[in-house]
Amino acid sequence: MGTRPGRGTANRGGGRAGTRLRRGGVAMAGGGPRRCRRLEADAARAVLGAADTLLFDCDGVLWRGEAAVGGAAAALGRLAAAGKRLCYVTNNSSRTRAAYTEKLRRLGFPPAEPRHVFGSAYCAARYLRQALPLGAAAYVLGSPALAAELEAVGVPHLGPGPAALPGPAPADWAQAPLDPAVRAVLVGFDEHFSYAKLCQALRYLLRGGPDCLLVGTNRDHRLPLEGGTAIPGTGCLVKAVETAAQREAFIVGKPNRYMFDCVASEFDIDPTRTIMVGDRLDTDILMGNSCGLTTLLTLTGVTTLDEVKGHQESDCPARQSLVPDYYVDSIADLLPALGD
C-alpha cells in the first residue's frame, strides 16, 4: 500500500496537478500522457482495488433523464459493498442535493446522504457563504433549487422566478430600486431568464464594481433532456452577463476545481486513491486530471472514442489534458472486476 499524503489542506494543494507520483499500488499513467485505455480484466481489478473513493458525474453516467444506465446501480452497489466511498459531482444547478439523493434512491442506487452529493447549486451556495460578508445578499438568476441551497446555508437572496419589474421598457427597469444588501450576482440555470433580469444583474454589477461578486454555477452549453434533446445550458446565460458587464465570472462547476475542493473538505480524500468517472471530457475528465485523480470516461453520455483519439493525437497540451486514463463503454462493464 502506498503512503497517503497529509490530510486537510494538503489535499487541496494544486501541486498534485500534472504530477502523478505513485508509491505502490497501480502505476497510473505515471508522469506521461494519459492513454485512455479500456479498463477491463486485471487492470480493472487493480485500479478499482487501489481506489478508496469514486466521484461520479450523473447525467450520461448513472442515468439519462429518468432512465438508469443498465447495470450502473449494480456496479455501484458492489463498489459500496467493497467499502468504497461514493460521491456524486454534478454541474446541473437545477436540483438540490436532497433531490439528487432522492433520485439515486428512486433509480436503485446504493443509499446516499445529501453530504455525498455535490451539485453546482449547493457548491455555489457554499462559495457565497464563505466569500460574502455576513448579511450580504445575492441577486440570483436561477432555479428554485438554487434559491433553496442558498436558503439552507443562510445566504440572503432575491431574483429567482420571472422578473417582477415596473413597466414594460428598459427605461422603467433602470428606475427600479436596487436592494442595498446585494453584493453578488449568481448565475445558474434559469428558465425565467429574460432581458429584464439581465438588466438588473448588470445594474448590480455596475453599482458594486469589483466589490460585487459575479459567480456562475457552470459553463455547460447544453442541458440534456431525456430522449436525446437538449436545451440551452447555464453557460449561455453566464456568457450573456459576462458580455454585458465586460468581466469574467468565477465558475463553481467542473472543470474548475472548486467542487473537488468541497468534496475534499467534507471527506478525507487522497487524490492518488480517487477515481473521477464522467462522460464529458471538458468538464469531468479535465477536472479529474487537473486535481491529480485517476480519470475514467464512460461512453454512455456525450463523448465518443473518436473525440478522445483526436485529442490524444494532437500536439496541443490543452487538448492532451482532456484525455482520460481509462474508458469503459458503460460503468456496467466494471461488474466483472467487482464480482465475488
Add this chain to the structure above:
Amino acid sequence: MASCRRLSGAGLREVLGPAQGLLFDCDGVLWAGERAVPGAPELLERLRRSGKAALFVSNNSRRSVAELERRFSRLGFRGVRAEHVFSSALCSALFLRQRLLGGGGNGSGGGRVFVLGGEGLRGEVRDAGLRLAGEGDPGAAEPVRAVLVGYDDQFTFAKLAQACGYLRDPQCLLVATDPDPWHPLSDGQRTPGTGSLTAAVETASGRKALVVGKPNTYMFDCIVERFGVDPSRTLMVGDRLETDILFGKNCGLSTILTLTGVSRLEEAQAYMASDSAAAKALVPNYYVDSIADLIPGLDE
C-alpha cells in the same frame, strides 16, 4: 498609426476642407437620449450649406429608418431623410435579402427569418421582402433559413431555446445586427446590448454569428452602393472606439472621436500606448469635445 490629435483652429479647415462628406454615428454623437447635443443640428445645417454630404450609420437596431427620420426631426435636425440613414436594422435586412433571396426581393422562396428583436427590426426585415417565423400562415412548412439577433428587450430563455432549435440546421444562418455589449442610459447606467444576447445564442448553438454592424464593413458597402462615397474624401465621426473608430479604419476613412458619448479620451490614449496592433487600430485620427466644435472648420 493614427495619433488622436485634437481637431481645432487651422487643423479644422485642413481636415474638413477637402472632405466631400461625413458619416455620423447617432447615439452619443448627435443626441444623448431625448436631447440633441448642443450645436449638432447647426453643424448639419452648416454642412449642407457647405455642399458636404452627411450620412448616418448606427448600430442601434431598435428603430426602422422611418422612425429614425421622425426622431431626427423631433430633436431639431432639419432635412435628414430616411434614405440618408443606415441603421443596423436596415442593413441586416438588406444582408438577409441578399443571402436568402439573391437580392431579388420578390418575396418568393428563400425561407423564413426568426427575429429576436422589436417591431422596428421586424418591420425592416418585412420591408426587405422576407417572411418572419411566427407570422402568416402557420401551416406553412417553409423552413427557417436565418436567425437574426438584434436588440431584444423581450428576450427570454424560451426564445433562446427556439433559436437553437432552428440553428441545428447547418443551412440556417446566424446573423447579429451589431456587437455592442451595452448601451449607456442618460443617467449613467447601462443597458445590455445585442452583443450580450448574441453571446448566449452562440454559446447555446456552437455557431459564430455573422455581425452586420460596426466595426464590420457591411454597412459601408450599403452606403457605397446607394451613394457612391469616396473613402479618401469621407470622414467617420463616432463616440465608440471599438465600433465607430475601428469601422472607420476598416473602411479606409479618417476618423474623428467625439467625447459626448461612450468612450473617454484616456481610453484612446491607452490604446495608443499599447503594443498590440489590435489596440492601435482603435485610435482615432482626431478628436473633439463635441461635434459642435467642427462648425468653425466650415465656410460661413
